[in-house]
Every structure is written in structure tokens, then in C-alpha cells.
Amino acid sequence: MRCPATLSPAAPIPVSATWKWRSSTPAASSRFESLGFAKEARLYVGGGGLEAIEGIRDPVERYDLKVTWDKSHAGAGKIRVNFALGNPGGRSGSLSLMLPPKISVFEVDPRNSSGQGTGPVLYKEWKLTGDVTGFGAFTGTNDPGQLLTLIL
Numbered sequence: 001m002r003c004p005a006t007l008s009p010a011a012p013i014p015v016s017a018t019w020k021w022r023s024s025t026p027a028a029s030s031r032f033e034s035l036g037f038a039k040e041a042r043l044y045v046g047g048g049g050l051e052a053i054e055g056i057r058d059p060v061e062r063y064d065l066k067v068t069w070d071k072s073h074a075g076a077g078k079i080r081v082n083f084a085l086g087n088p089g090g091r092s093g094s095l096s097l098m099l100p101p102k103i104s105v106f107e108v109d110p111r112n113s114s115g116q117g118t119g120p121v122l123y124k125e126w127k128l129t130g131d132v133t134g135f136g137a138f139t140g141t142n143d144p145g146q147l148l149t150l151i152l
Contacts, residue, residue, distance in 0.1 A: 032081070032099075032128075033069050035152060041065040041085060055140035060090040070096075081150070085138070093136025097148045100130040126152040 041063045046052065053059040063085035070080040079099045086092035104127040132148035134141035141148075 032152070037065060037067045039065060041083070055134075055138070055143075055146075057137045057140065058091045059137075060087050063087050063092075091137035093134060093138040095138050095141065095148060096133045096135070097128065097150060098130050100128055103128050128152070 043050075043053065043056075043059055043061050043063070045061055050059050050061070064087065066084040066086075068082045068084070070082060073079070080096055081099065082094055082096045084092075084094045104125075106123075106125045106127075108123040127149055129147055129149040132141055132146055
């Protein structure tokens with residue numbers, strides 16, 4: 001015996017999404033500095049495996065990570081974030097990103113009104129994209145036009 005089934009569309013979920021550009025000022029960089037980074041970084045390896053990675057000498061999937069901020073040119077509005085990547089069994093090096101003048105901000109909030117709930121927005125993403133300079137095992141990333149995107 002078959003049971004009759006009725007399908008009714010689910011009520012739409014109200015979602016508020018915004019995307020905007022914000023200035024990357026020294027005050028904004030202090031916000032970034034307060035963020036904690038993991039002590040380990042993982043190299044994204046697609047289906048081609050490590051052999052398909054270009055621009056990194058002797059790549060490995062995991063690197064020890066140390067992040068430092070260079071504000072020696074902050075007066076000129078230039079702040080650099082340095083990612084030192086090391087691996088006891090492989091080569092080490094660093095990637096250096098000059099903070100761009102603007103950052104991309106994307107936010108999604110599924111609540112349908114500001115009066116509902118007291119929790120934070122569901123998703124917030126900051127994207128910083130700028131020229132990258134590689135050192136050590138990462139000197140192969142120094143091609144003209146090579147960019148690094150940091151997603152926070």
C-alpha cells in the first residue's frame with residue numbers, strides 16, 4: 001500500500017547579505033593584528049598532489065607558521081604582514097603581503113529582523129588581496145602580477 005505524500009515548499013528563509021569595501025587604515029590593521037593565527041599552515045593540494053604545485057620549491061602539505069607585522073613604513077600608510085613558513089623536513093621561506101588600501105567585506109545574517117536573537121552574524125569574511133613577495137622556498141611566487149589573498 002502506498003501512502004499519499006504532499007510536498008509543500010518550505011518557507012523562504014530571510015537572509016541579509018552585504019558586500020562592501022572598507023579602507024585598510026592603520027586602525028584597521030590593529031584589528032588584524034589582534035587576530036590569532038594557527039601555529040600551523042596547510043598547503044591546499046588538489047587532485048594533482050604535491051607534484052602539481054608550482055612556484056614552491058619542494059612543497060610539503062604542512063608548515064609551521066609565524067606571523068609578524070612590519071610597520072616601519074606605517075607613516076606612509078604601508079603596513080606589511082609577513083608569514084614565515086618552515087618545515088623541519090623540507091624547505092622554509094616566507095611570504096610577505098603589503099596590506100592593500102581597501103579590503104573586501106562580506107557579511108551574511110539569516111535573522112529576519114534586528115530584534116531577533118542576540119547572537120553574532122552568521123558569517124563575516126574579510127578579504128585582503130595584494131602583491132606578494134616570496135623568500136626562500138617561495139621565491140618562485142615572485143612573478144609579476146602574482147597576488148596573495150588572505151581571507152579572514
